Amino acid sequence: MNDYLVNLLLILISAAFINNVILSQFLGICPFLGISNKIKSAVGMGLAVIFVITTASILCSLVFQYILSPMELEYLQTIVFIIVIAALVQFVEMVVKKFSPTLYDALGVYLPLITTNCAVLGVALLNVENGFDLVESIVNGFASALGFTISIILMAGIRERMAYNNIPKTFKGFPITLVTATLMAMAFYGFAGLV
Amino acid sequence: MNKYLERLVNGLFKENPTFVLMLGMCPTLAVTTSAINGVGMGLSTAVVLVASNVIIAALRKFIPNTVRMPYFIVVVASMVTIVQLLLQAYVPSVNEALGIYIPLIVVNCIIFGRVEAYAAKNKVGLSLFDGIGMGLGFTIALVLIGSFRELLGAGTIFNFRVMPESFEPIAMFIKPPGAFLVLAMLTALQNKFKLPSATNGSAKASALACGGDCASCSGETYAANHAANLEKPNKDKDLRKED
Amino acid sequence: MSNNKKKKPSILHDALSLTIITIVCSFALAFVFEITKDPIKAQEEAKKNAGYQVVFTDAVELTTDEEMIELAVEMDLSTLNADYSGVTIDDVIQALDGNGNLLGYIVKSNVRGYASTISIAIGYSLDGVVQGIELLAINDTPGFGMELANPEFKDRFKGVETEQFTLTKNSASNDNEIDVYSGSTVTTTAVVKAVNAGIGFLVENAEGLGGAANE
Numbered sequence: 001m002n003d004y005l006v007n008l009l010l011i012l013i014s015a016a017f018i019n020n021v022i023l024s025q026f027l028g029i030c031p032f033l034g035i036s037n038k039i040k041s042a043v044g045m046g047l048a049v050i051f052v053i054t055t056a057s058i059l060c061s062l063v064f065q066y067i068l069s070p071m072e073l074e075y076l077q078t079i080v081f082i083i084v085i086a087a088l089v090q091f092v093e094m095v096v097k098k099f100s101p102t103l104y105d106a107l108g109v110y111l112p113l114i115t116t117n118c119a120v121l122g123v124a125l126l127n128v129e130n131g132f133d134l135v136e137s138i139v140n141g142f143a144s145a146l147g148f149t150i151s152i153i154l155m156a157g158i159r160e161r162m163a164y165n166n167i168p169k170t171f172k173g174f175p176i177t178l179v180t181a182t183l184m185a186m187a188f189y190g191f192a193g194l195v
Numbered sequence: 196m197n198k199y200l201e202r203l204v205n206g207l208f209k210e211n212p213t214f215v216l217m218l219g220m221c222p223t224l225a226v227t228t229s230a231i232n233g234v235g236m237g238l239s240t241a242v243v244l245v246a247s248n249v250i251i252a253a254l255r256k257f258i259p260n261t262v263r264m265p266y267f268i269v270v271v272a273s274m275v276t277i278v279q280l281l282l283q284a285y286v287p288s289v290n291e292a293l294g295i296y297i298p299l300i301v302v303n304c305i306i307f308g309r310v311e312a313y314a315a316k317n318k319v320g321l322s323l324f325d326g327i328g329m330g331l332g333f334t335i336a337l338v339l340i341g342s343f344r345e346l347l348g349a350g351t352i353f354n355f356r357v358m359p360e361s362f363e364p365i366a367m368f369i370k371p372p373g374a375f376l377v378l379a380m381l382t383a384l385q386n387k388f389k390l391p392s393a394t395n396g397s398a399k400a401s402a403l404a405c406g407g408d409c410a411s412c413s414g415e416t417y418a419a420n421h422a423a424n425l426e427k428p429n430k431d432k433d434l435r436k437e438d
Numbered sequence: 439m440s441n442n443k444k445k446k447p448s449i450l451h452d453a454l455s456l457t458i459i460t461i462v463c464s465f466a467l468a469f470v471f472e473i474t475k476d477p478i479k480a481q482e483e484a485k486k487n488a489g490y491q492v493v494f495t496d497a498v499e500l501t502t503d504e505e506m507i508e509l510a511v512e513m514d515l516s517t518l519n520a521d522y523s524g525v526t527i528d529d530v531i532q533a534l535d536g537n538g539n540l541l542g543y544i545v546k547s548n549v550r551g552y553a554s555t556i557s558i559a560i561g562y563s564l565d566g567v568v569q570g571i572e573l574l575a576i577n578d579t580p581g582f583g584m585e586l587a588n589p590e591f592k593d594r595f596k597g598v599e600t601e602q603f604t605l606t607k608n609s610a611s612n613d614n615e616i617d618v619y620s621g622s623t624v625t626t627t628a629v630v631k632a633v634n635a636g637i638g639f640l641v642e643n644a645e646g647l648g649g650a651a652n653e
Contacts, residue, residue: 010624023371025225026222026224026371027221028221029221029224030221030304033220075280075471076276078272078275078279078298079272079276079301079467082268082272082301082302083265083268083269083272086264086265086268117302118299118302118303121298121299121301121302122299125298125299126295129294169386170383170386170387171383171386174382175379175380175382175383175386178378178382179376179379181375185371185375189371257455259451259455261452262455262456265456269459269460269463270459273466273467276467276470277467277470281474283474283478284473284474285474285477287481
């Protein structure tokens, strides 16, 4: 039991920092570069991603373990997972819109974007590839999304300050954002020797 | 110019998905650690794109507008799975090198972008050439970036030693930070020489539902399109759930 | 949008067309799966055997030892030695020379690395010498856990006559001591544990091995 908890902790640290979805696995780059100009929207996107990835990890893990695996249909995982994720996002959007308009106003716009966020599908596939059980999948899903949220909020914080800086014309906009991402990736690379 | 040839040129140069439209950033950054990986990823994506384009173009008259997204998802995901199975069976080395990024072709915006913006509205032949042009354009871009990173990061191109022995490889270029740096330099050069690129707003606006241009996407265009869709009766939503 | 004017879309019609495309796609997938099933299996087999061959270069023929596999699957390795808990063995191969004489065994043991399962093939000859180890599957931190896949690390095990390896943080002085790779502590520990468990299992159970322990 103790070993199992240590194992979960290792998965958590590994997914959130060492194998950070954005800075080392390059999943979900689009929202990372696109929605990171303000901390407020970055937080919104981050929370939406945490919710969707964790839920999707649970669903996909259940579907894989109790439907695909016993029926030896593992090869259908890509198509099944993407459909599960698309349906999940639609469903969540409808529920949130109906029952909590305030929450919808805060997170609503980000939800549809998440369907095509490769981090969601990527994490679900990684869970299967690494042979994680349900609990491990949940931990991995949550931690990966946490890693995403940390990076996007850090990025937004840096960009908010950079808005007041005098940046050479050539580097304005996209290039300087990428240079920032380079430096962040280097910093996160330092976590690699952690475990 | 011949209109089929025009589609090829369009995909290769005028609207190159990587250099001009800035689509599919995730695989562009992730798998370009070597030239050979670029070839593998580029060609796999191209095959999926061509197949999906042709199928969707052939079926375009039968696809109900309300459920076209789930329709596309099913077709594209099937193509990806087929490509993955074929890779596993006949070129396992490529499959192993690219790993999870092969199934992730499903969510590559280039595929959905082209299927929605082009194949769903055009004839099979044109869609075929559009797919080939875009696919090859993507492949060439990945190979170029991959070669550059491999050259600096390992001193080789396609595993052939190019740099002199005395060259100490700058390993960072084949590690994650290098990917961001190379792309940063590329876009900076595009800015400097005012080359057409989505990143400096000089490329023509894309007709994609998400607005194209992942780089400066803030979800606004998508949200606007999405809201417009919601105005319509909610039938598509209900169906998506069943599926 | 223009479609809407032409024809009033009905849920039934939409659902039907989605169902049809899904069925067609499923058939296409099943078809490709059937075609590629055997080549994929063959590729996996080839890869596995290539890995096995490396750890026992003297062997000419490799045959699967079903009895031992059954034993290994049923056995709780932690009863041999508490250190082995968490290791599983799922393949045992007899390494034979050209005349069919038994030279030794190859075991495949699996252990939890720090983010994924690591599979290792260990070649162990009848005279108690490790013929080599090979990491068959390892997914730990790219660039770090992966360091262990380089020949230098694997060669530390090769040709050593021992029943147990020990980890050391100072530079190893004995043959059966393995240096911990900095930055890959968990992974190194896991690999050494899996190797020890594999050898431990063979010494305990395999015919013609280990002498005293075997009686």
